[in-house]
Amino acid sequence: MRRDYFSVDIHDTDRGEVGEDGEPSRPTIDIAFDGPAAALDDRLAEAHEDRSSPTIDVACRLLGPVDGPADGVIGVTDRHTGDFLLEANADSEAVLEFVRAAREYGKRTDGTDRYRVRVTRGNADVMVQDKSTFLVYNDEGNLVRRHSLIPSGVEL
Structure with missing residues (x-):
């Protein structure tokens, strides 16, 4: 599927921000899709069932130096398949x-999930998952641990 079918909006990154309920706001990556509906549905469904949250990984590959201005590519994959x-x-x-x-956010809350990823088509949510791991890779494909979310006890 082509990258130009997707746009990314990252929000709730103000580290002091709280929601209407007085709780800290969960950082969220919203990925909006505006391509052919069947293409997205086929990718996000496995044997006619939604892919479960534990099997989905979200990562970013930086396209330039870590400490310089550059774009990146956010990828969503199924780790089991x-x-x-x-x-x-x-x-x-x-x-x-x-x-x-x-x-x-993880330090300020009791839960293990650190962020939310949401994929939408039009005004409808296609996939919404709360996650704890987010890996960042440099432009050479190496994991950048200091810029990644890796829960304690997880070995890579």
């Missing part, structure tokens, strides 16, 4: 700020 579900262009500075906010 190896299926590549989608990728979308994203601003690397926004992604790195998102990771910092998600890390802070």
